Amino acid sequence: MTVLSPPRSRPALIEAFTAPKGFGDQTLRDRRVDAIELLGGIPDPSVLPTAELAEATARVLARPGASSLQYSRTEGIPGLREWIAAREGVDVARVLVTNGGFHGLALAVQAVLERGDLVAVDNPVFPLFLRGLELADARVLPIRVGAEGLDIDELAARLREGARPAAVYTVPEFHNPSQSSLPTARRRELVALAEKYGFVVFADDPYRELRFRGEPESLTPFHDSDHVIHVNTFTKTLGPGLRLGWIVLPPRLVPDAVALRSRQDSHSSTFVQAVIAELLTSDAELFDRVLGRARALYRSRAHALADALEAEAPGAFEVTVPDGGLFLWPRVNDDAIDADRLAADASAEGVEYQRGAFFPSGPGTDADRHLRLAYGDTDEERLREAARRLGRAVARQR
């Protein structure tokens, strides 16, 4: 048969995607059964409210008319949006329910960025966000993350020098991977820069509810600005598999985000929304009870892993136990130890983690000297065994 048209090239949208490397598609998905995996920010099944979810589902499905199985609004179902709005302290009209935190970021990227725009991002950075940015073929301006989160002074300097990002991406609380948090005063400075230079802050906040020490930083600077999209999710608290999250938008951006969403997948599952709304509203204390159990577990695991690292590889790592979240970010102290070889040796010993070299968004960090160790879904005995294996991997180079 004669083909009358030349083969079409792929759309520019698709052409801009690069193959995943390092922290790629599969790291969170396929499990290696013979190894202890400290790879992903995965909540422990023991602190997910499975029985309560089953009961909430039964109640929701028993309602006459089974509205949970029917179409619903793009913005989300009222009961869930109202719960979220109350918890965030914002007007319900600003809440858009999403299919999880990453989806919220993807919607922000697509609703705000023109193709080829410049976006300032954490350095080091949550690598999957850079893949999300490929939806807008965006250029990246790395901004250092220090002990107080995104370095606002460096950002201000780059802006003064003439950089004009369309957006700034940061994880403001328990930064992924480095675990620092952006203080409230710095949040105000960030927002002031956003309003002065006209960019939008994408504040990616999945770990906020997992604080197990100290007080959370304020969200008010974010919520009071019309230059911030606050991205959150039930992923780390009720389970990634729900694929349920939300974004708080400035009112001026709501219509565009809703218009985009309505053209992509209409709305998040009414069924999942109704089950979670029932779970959260039928027992007003349930969510905080779930969080209480989770925080205690993760605090205990964080300390267990930090202690075991020091016991099994004395002096090898500089470890700061974070105030919350799901990761340790130890630094290899000994300059003689090659971090890539360490990761390979650790894998051979039967422990898998994300090497720090996967996380820089540009030069100028020591991320490649770090290890990101996820402790959320591994019990203390296995964390200690993981530390022993890591200790043996360290010993191979000592």
Added chain:
Amino acid sequence: MTVLSPPRSRPALIEAFTAPKGFGDQTLRDRRVDAIELLGGIPDPSVLPTAELAEATARVLARPGASSLQYSRTEGIPGLREWIAAREGVDVARVLVTNGGFHGLALAVQAVLERGDLVAVDNPVFPLFLRGLELADARVLPIRVGAEGLDIDELAARLREGARPAAVYTVPEFHNPSQSSLPTARRRELVALAEKYGFVVFADDPYRELRFRGEPESLTPFHDSDHVIHVNTFTKTLGPGLRLGWIVLPPRLVPDAVALRSRQDSHSSTFVQAVIAELLTSDAELFDRVLGRARALYRSRAHALADALEAEAPGAFEVTVPDGGLFLWPRVNDDAIDADRLAADASAEGVEYQRGAFFPSGPGTDADRHLRLAYGDTDEERLREAARRLGRAVARQR
């Protein structure tokens, strides 16, 4: 404060969206309680397996490790993909689980089309697809739909004249709104044109399983071609609120669609997928039992509404009872009756439907002389009452 940058314009992606009109955002979402609404292709709650869903959910959540609450692969969970692949008769690697049929269309649009591409579409057409096309700012080439579905001869003529669409969109079985189906032989001709001219067929098939008379047309021409994306969903069979569907892709397009999906919302809810996989595989006859009940109900309602229309407004409409699906598409016989006024009068009498004028994608149809009456979720007594109200609306012009 000095704002140092001019206000940014909206991204071109968003700028291409037009405000919904006619068959818009809200028609399927907000219900008018004082009227009988025959608006959307909504399955009846009585034929959705609510009790079985609650039981399947309880079993899934009771599994050790609660994997249904964890991350899963972009393509979908194995158990569900395998069930779909077996039912479609295709290799499992070609199945991508989606958040419902519309999402499948949106993924096809974004994965295949370059911005500004020409797309041949049904005329009349499912109007929401045109909104989905705005994701690619596509231009539309309307192709008439007749008693045998999309008019392949007209399409061939346009291609010979030089039209070079990148894709052709059609609802091949129980066309929405006109209810005709594309015969198997015509499917082969369509696929041959796709392969000759290099376009991709988007075959949107949500009503296929709701056939209540006669034999379905063959899917083989679609599945045997590497120029077809077959889009389907559990929306009309197990409930729109699940937001769960799938696309069957030609192998050459799988990597691009998965790469796109992984950057937008990662994957469909593992929870919903696991519940539906459990529902479908724990009882191999359940799905066909659900379909059997649904088909009997919709056949009965289709006839009840058609009979009542003739009884309440004798001779006013030409009604063909379809062989399946959820809609009647009666034509107003009497040229003296103004169809827009009829819809307004019907609304005043307390019956809402989609007027045919919402459906043309171009000139040359008599769609504006039709009414789209959805009978899926309205019982026979209320269908007869709706017909009485429509009869009174007709009488206002007679």
